[in-house]
Amino acid sequence: MVPLSYYLILSAILFACGVAGFLIKRNIITIFMSIELMLNAVNLTFVAFAAELKLLSGHIFVFFVMVVAAAEAAVGLAIIIAVFRTRETLNVDRVNLLKL
Amino acid sequence: MSLNLWIIPLLPLAGATINGLFGKRFSNQLVNVIALGSTALAFLYALYVTVRFFGLSADQIPHIEHYFVWVTAGTFMAEFGTYLDQLSLVMLLIVTGVGFVIHIYSVGYMEHEGGYYRFFAYLNLFMFFMLTLVLANNYLMMFVGWEGVGLASYLLIGFWFLKDSAANAGKKAFITNRVGDVGFLIALFLLVKHFGNLQYDNIFKALAAYPVETSIGFITATGLLMMVGASGKSAQIPLYVWLPDAMEGPTPVSALIHAATMVTAGVYMVARSNAIFNRAPIALTVVGVIGTLTAIFAASIGILQTDIKKVLAYSTVSQLGYMFMACGAAAYGAGIFHLMTHAFFKALLFLSAGAVIHGLGGEQDMRHMGGLRKYMPKTFWAMTIGTFTISGFFPLAAFFSKDEILWKEWAGGNHILWLIGVIAAGMTAFYMFRLWFMTFFGEYRGPAPETVSHGHDADPQHAGHTAAVHAQQADAHGSDHGHGLPHESPMIMIAPLFVLAVLSVIGGWIGIPAALGGSDRFDHFLEPVFHFSPVAEAGGESAAVAVEPAEHEDRATEIGFMLISLAAATMGLFGAWFLYYKRTDLPAKMAAAAGGLYRLVRDKYRIDELYGATIIQPIILLSTNVLWKGVDATLIDGTLDEASAGARDLSDRLRHMQSGNIRSYAGWVAFGAGVVIAFMVWKGVR
Numbered sequence: 001m002v003p004l005s006y007y008l009i010l011s012a013i014l015f016a017c018g019v020a021g022f023l024i025k026r027n028i029i030t031i032f033m034s035i036e037l038m039l040n041a042v043n044l045t046f047v048a049f050a051a052e053l054k055l056l057s058g059h060i061f062v063f064f065v066m067v068v069a070a071a072e073a074a075v076g077l078a079i080i081i082a083v084f085r086t087r088e089t090l091n092v093d094r095v096n097l098l099k100l
Numbered sequence: 101m102s103l104n105l106w107i108i109p110l111l112p113l114a115g116a117t118i119n120g121l122f123g124k125r126f127s128n129q130l131v132n133v134i135a136l137g138s139t140a141l142a143f144l145y146a147l148y149v150t151v152r153f154f155g156l157s158a159d160q161i162p163h164i165e166h167y168f169v170w171v172t173a174g175t176f177m178a179e180f181g182t183y184l185d186q187l188s189l190v191m192l193l194i195v196t197g198v199g200f201v202i203h204i205y206s207v208g209y210m211e212h213e214g215g216y217y218r219f220f221a222y223l224n225l226f227m228f229f230m231l232t233l234v235l236a237n238n239y240l241m242m243f244v245g246w247e248g249v250g251l252a253s254y255l256l257i258g259f260w261f262l263k264d265s266a267a268n269a270g271k272k273a274f275i276t277n278r279v280g281d282v283g284f285l286i287a288l289f290l291l292v293k294h295f296g297n298l299q300y301d302n303i304f305k306a307l308a309a310y311p312v313e314t315s316i317g318f319i320t321a322t323g324l325l326m327m328v329g330a331s332g333k334s335a336q337i338p339l340y341v342w343l344p345d346a347m348e349g350p351t352p353v354s355a356l357i358h359a360a361t362m363v364t365a366g367v368y369m370v371a372r373s374n375a376i377f378n379r380a381p382i383a384l385t386v387v388g389v390i391g392t393l394t395a396i397f398a399a400s401i402g403i404l405q406t407d408i409k410k411v412l413a414y415s416t417v418s419q420l421g422y423m424f425m426a427c428g429a430a431a432y433g434a435g436i437f438h439l440m441t442h443a444f445f446k447a448l449l450f451l452s453a454g455a456v457i458h459g460l461g462g463e464q465d466m467r468h469m470g471g472l473r474k475y476m477p478k479t480f481w482a483m484t485i486g487t488f489t490i491s492g493f494f495p496l497a498a499f500f501s502k503d504e505i506l507w508k509e510w511a512g513g514n515h516i517l518w519l520i521g522v523i524a525a526g527m528t529a530f531y532m533f534r535l536w537f538m539t540f541f542g543e544y545r546g547p548a549p550e551t552v553s554h555g556h557d558a559d560p561q562h563a564g565h566t567a568a569v570h571a572q573q574a575d576a577h578g579s580d581h582g583h584g585l586p587h588e589s590p591m592i593m594i595a596p597l598f599v600l601a602v603l604s605v606i607g608g609w610i611g612i613p614a615a616l617g618g619s620d621r622f623d624h625f626l627e628p629v630f631h632f633s634p635v636a637e638a639g640g641e642s643a644a645v646a647v648e649p650a651e652h653e654d655r656a657t658e659i660g661f662m663l664i665s666l667a668a669a670t671m672g673l674f675g676a677w678f679l680y681y682k683r684t685d686l687p688a689k690m691a692a693a694a695g696g697l698y699r700l701v702r703d704k705y706r707i708d709e710l711y712g713a714t715i716i717q718p719i720i721l722l723s724t725n726v727l728w729k730g731v732d733a734t735l736i737d738g739t740l741d742e743a744s745a746g747a748r749d750l751s752d753r754l755r756h757m758q759s760g761n762i763r764s765y766a767g768w769v770a771f772g773a774g775v776v777i778a779f780m781v782w783k784g785v786r
């Protein structure tokens with residue numbers, strides 16, 4: 001039996017990777033993947049606690065997060081395609097028209 | 101049993117609404133049908149009510165109708181309802197009857213004016229508010245009507261609002277009335293404080309328990325404050341200044357609102373509140389003194405006015421003074437009697453003056469009239485009857501009403517006030533005959549034909565404005581009616597004169613005093629309204645108590661006093677005849693001899709200038725320097741300006757957060773999330 005803390009540490013590492021990638025990377029696709037990584041890190045926490053505490057609600061939350069992530073992926077990819085078509089780049093630093 | 105009295109005010113309101121909202125697209129004929137129809141129906145219904153009223157038994161009077169509760173707040177309650185007794189019945193008939201006659205006249209007078217529908221909508225609106233005032237069964241509703249007629253008056257004085265003088269006169273009337281209304285309102289607050297509500301029947305019943313106040317208490321205060329309100333609405337000293345200026349309005353308006361009905365609202369209010377005034381002898385004395393002073397003061401100004409309508413305006417102020425004089429002697433019946441006859445003869449005089457002005461194409465200066473007897477004989481006869489009536493010649497209406505007032509004044513023991521009243525009566529006769537001689541006798545002094553364009557109510561003192569108005573009206577007027585010699589007015593204007601002339605002659609006969617073999621029917625008819633006199637424990641100081649027993653012994657004296665008034669009127673007649681017919685060169689010489697006094701009276705004692713210097717200028721200075729530049733510009737605007745400038749500076753700094761760099765946004769999100777987590781951890785640890 002793997003202790004709970006292992007799961008939590010793994011989850012924290014994954015989440016930190018996600019945050020770092022989100023902040024550092026310039027490619028929109030990569031940023032997008034970083035977001036997915038953070039979501040799944042959270043999912044891991046949920047499942048770990050659900051297994052530990054023998055509660056069903058953690059599992060249910062995971063399914064919710066997955067559904068939302070799937071929807072978000074669909075919308076997000078559509079936006080990315082739209083951005084690429086108009087600006088012919090995926091570099092976020094050059095998508096900067098919305099400023100003063 | 102219900103008489104459905106609400107119908108009476110609502111008819112003119114319907115007329116005003118229809119004409120006011122849609123009248124612009126209506127033809128003049130349709131406007132006439134609506135405006136005159138609603139007024140005529142109101143008058144007919146009032147007649148029907150009169151017939152039914154005489155079928156009521158004594159205990160059914162006052163006839164009170166409750167429609168619905170309007171305001172409730174705590175224990176305070178005011179409702180919509182009507183109150184019909186002898187007093188409101190008389191007022192009802194005067195307002196609807198005279199109002200209808202003047203509506204007819206207006207059709208002829210306003211024929212060539214722009215804004216025809218607007219005029220009749222305002223006139224109907226006035227009728228609505230005046231009837232509300234008269235029929236109300238509580239003071240709050242009376243106040244609604246009171247303010248409403250003020251509004252209608254404002255709108256109609258400023259009817260030709262392109263003319264600066266007219267617009268200013270409207271404002272002056274409105275603002276002066278506000279001063280009086282403050283007093284009236286405070287009086288109402290006092291009543292609410294002491295009686296809990298403003299229903300007439302409750303207040304009058306509750307007052308029965310109060311004795312006469314010999315020192316100043318709350319009843320006296322209420323009475324005095326009510327008199328402040330009445331002196332605003334009824335143009336008494338010191339608030340009379342608006343009425344002469346109100347003559348800027350069309351002449352039918354002057355006749356209806358500023359002579360026959362609205363300005364008598366103050367008298368009505370005092371008579372209606374007789375239960376209050378009878379218990380406040382000090383307030384009554386003040387009412388009587390103010391009335392008497394106004395009567396003679398206005399009459400003396402009237403002597404030197406040259407504008408035909410201004411003479412009549414000061415005459416109105418003076419006659420209203422007589423009514424208050426009567427109320428001050430607790431002879432409310434006499435006051436209302438004079439109110440009624442005054443409505444007839446003053447409406448007649450104003451409408452005749454209007455016919456003169458109409459026939460001369462807008463000329464109002466009597467120095468440019470003269471000899472009009474030949475050109476407009478019908479108007480001449482109407483004016484003659486009016487002049488003789490107001491001067492108080494036997495057996496015309498004002499003879500009975502004015503003499504009743506003077507007699508009650510003497511019988512009440514106020515001999516000085518009586519003397520002033522008689523002198524004022526002589527002056528009244530003098531200035532009215534002066535007007536009569538200057539207008540209708542001698543040679544026509546007007547300009548040669550074709551030099552006057554047609555426009556009403558041109559004021560010679562404002563030649564600059566009137567030129568523009570003339571030009572404007574001449575356009576609308578067309579060329580078919582270019583103004584030549586003076587001409588008689590159309591039949592639609594003469595017929596009302598005829599009706600009013602008949603009323604002026606016979607109107608007084610319903611109140612022939614016992615001394616002349618009559619039975620004083622009008623007084624006895626109104627008596628039940630004034631039965632709220634206090635128990636006679638105050639020792640007969642109140643005049644109403646004193647008059648009755650004395651009357652029988654003093655018949656001969658009363659006739660003697662009538663002869664004195666007749667003599668005063670005759671002296672006025674001959675004085676005017678001598679100065680303005682026989683020796684027309686004399687007035688100028690006398691004016692030169694009198695010098696400063698003459699100029700003082702001609703300038704209306706410079707009261708307007710006095711008010712301007714002592715009240716208006718300080719208020720303007722205070723408003724400009726403190727309220728406008730101090731409070732408004734510095735304090736209020738300053739606070740707002742500083743607040744908005746601060747917000748701008750702050751947001752100017754904050755906007756740099758929005759760099760357009762997505763990763764910097766992401767950083768802020770991460771930073772925010774970190775802060776939240778740190779906070780939660782900190783909470784958890786603690």
